[in-house]
Amino acid sequence: MPVSQSQRFQRINDQLRRGAAIPTAELMQVCGVAERTLKEDINQMRDRYRAPIKFSRRLGGYHYYESFDLKTIEIELTNQDVAALKNAVTTLNQFRDLAVFADFRGAVEKIEQAVRFRISQPSTSQAYIAFEAVPPGQGNELLDELLVACMNRQVIEFKYQKYDDAAPRLRTVFPHLMKEHRNRWYIIGYELYPPQLRVFGLDRVIADSLKSTALSIDPPPFDAEAYFRPALGVAVYDDPAEDVILSFTQKAGLHFRAQPFYPFRKEDILVDSKDEFRVKLCIIINQELVFELARFGNSVKIMAPDSLVQKLITFLQSTLNQYQLY
Structure with missing residues (x-):
C-alpha cells in the first residue's frame, strides 16, 4: 500500500530522532520512495516546519543538527x-x-x-485565504494584572465608567474569571458593595485605576460553565432558561444548522421540510438573543414565547422610528 506524504514525514522524523546520521538509501527503503521523492519530502519538511535537516558527507547521511520533533495530528482534517x-x-x-x-x-x-x-x-x-484582523480592544492591557488577581483570589478595586452614567464609580470586586465575547473582554466577579455577581467590560475600566486590596472574603461558589451554558453573551442572568421555538425559512435553516448560534439536539428539531426548519432551544431570553434574531430579519419567526416576540417587536419598532419621515 502506498505511503502518504504525511506518513513519510513522520517516518523520516522517527529515523532522524535516533540521533545518528541516516543514509539516503535507508530512508528511501523506510519510506518506500525513490531518491528524488525523498529529497522533495525533506525539502518540504524544511520549508513547512523549519525542520533542521542537514546532509553530512562526513557522517554519511541526513541528521537533525539541533533538537527537533515533528508533531502531527493523527486525525484526518478536511x-x-x-x-x-x-x-x-x-x-x-x-x-x-x-x-x-x-x-x-x-x-x-x-x-x-x-x-x-x-x-x-x-x-x-x-x-x-483571508482572515478577519481584529484590532486590540480597549482595556486589553489589564488582562495580565486581572489574571494574577483571579489566580491569587485577590479582591480588586477599580473605577468603572458605564456608558450611560455621568461619572465613574469605584467598584470593589472579587474576580472569578475573565471572559471574551465578540472581541471584547470582561471580568466576572462578586461585587462587595452591594454584594452581587457582576460583569464588567474592560473597555469601561478607567485606566490606572485598577489595584489589588488587602481585603479577604469567601464569596459564594460560582460555576462558570453552568452559568453561561444556557445563554448568549456576557451578562448577569437572574431568569431561568425558557423553551424558545423558532421557525426559519428553508435557506436560513440551512445557515443555522451549519453554524448555530446556540446548540440544539436532534430531538429539538420540530419541523424539517423544504419550506421550513423549526427548532426548540432551551435558552435564557436576554438582549443578546434579541439582537441575534433581529440579524435574521424576515428569515425567522418566533413561535414562542410571546414575551420574546414582544421584546423583538419593541426593538425593531425603535429601530424603525429612527427612520420615520416627519
Whole structure:
C-alpha cells in the first residue's frame, strides 16, 4: 500500500530522532520512495516546519543538527477543519505578546505547525485565504494584572465608567474569571458593595485605576460553565432558561444548522421540510438573543414565547422610528 506524504514525514522524523546520521538509501527503503521523492519530502519538511535537516558527507547521511520533533495530528482534517484551525491560530496570535497567554504560546505554535503540515501547498493556498484582523480592544492591557488577581483570589478595586452614567464609580470586586465575547473582554466577579455577581467590560475600566486590596472574603461558589451554558453573551442572568421555538425559512435553516448560534439536539428539531426548519432551544431570553434574531430579519419567526416576540417587536419598532419621515 502506498505511503502518504504525511506518513513519510513522520517516518523520516522517527529515523532522524535516533540521533545518528541516516543514509539516503535507508530512508528511501523506510519510506518506500525513490531518491528524488525523498529529497522533495525533506525539502518540504524544511520549508513547512523549519525542520533542521542537514546532509553530512562526513557522517554519511541526513541528521537533525539541533533538537527537533515533528508533531502531527493523527486525525484526518478536511479543508474546512484546516481553515477553522488557521482562523483560531490567527485569532490567538493577536494576543501572543500578552503575558496572560504566555502559558499557551507553545501550544499555539504547535497547532500552527500542525496546520501547515496539513496544507499541501502552503506557499500558494494562503494567498487565497483571508482572515478577519481584529484590532486590540480597549482595556486589553489589564488582562495580565486581572489574571494574577483571579489566580491569587485577590479582591480588586477599580473605577468603572458605564456608558450611560455621568461619572465613574469605584467598584470593589472579587474576580472569578475573565471572559471574551465578540472581541471584547470582561471580568466576572462578586461585587462587595452591594454584594452581587457582576460583569464588567474592560473597555469601561478607567485606566490606572485598577489595584489589588488587602481585603479577604469567601464569596459564594460560582460555576462558570453552568452559568453561561444556557445563554448568549456576557451578562448577569437572574431568569431561568425558557423553551424558545423558532421557525426559519428553508435557506436560513440551512445557515443555522451549519453554524448555530446556540446548540440544539436532534430531538429539538420540530419541523424539517423544504419550506421550513423549526427548532426548540432551551435558552435564557436576554438582549443578546434579541439582537441575534433581529440579524435574521424576515428569515425567522418566533413561535414562542410571546414575551420574546414582544421584546423583538419593541426593538425593531425603535429601530424603525429612527427612520420615520416627519
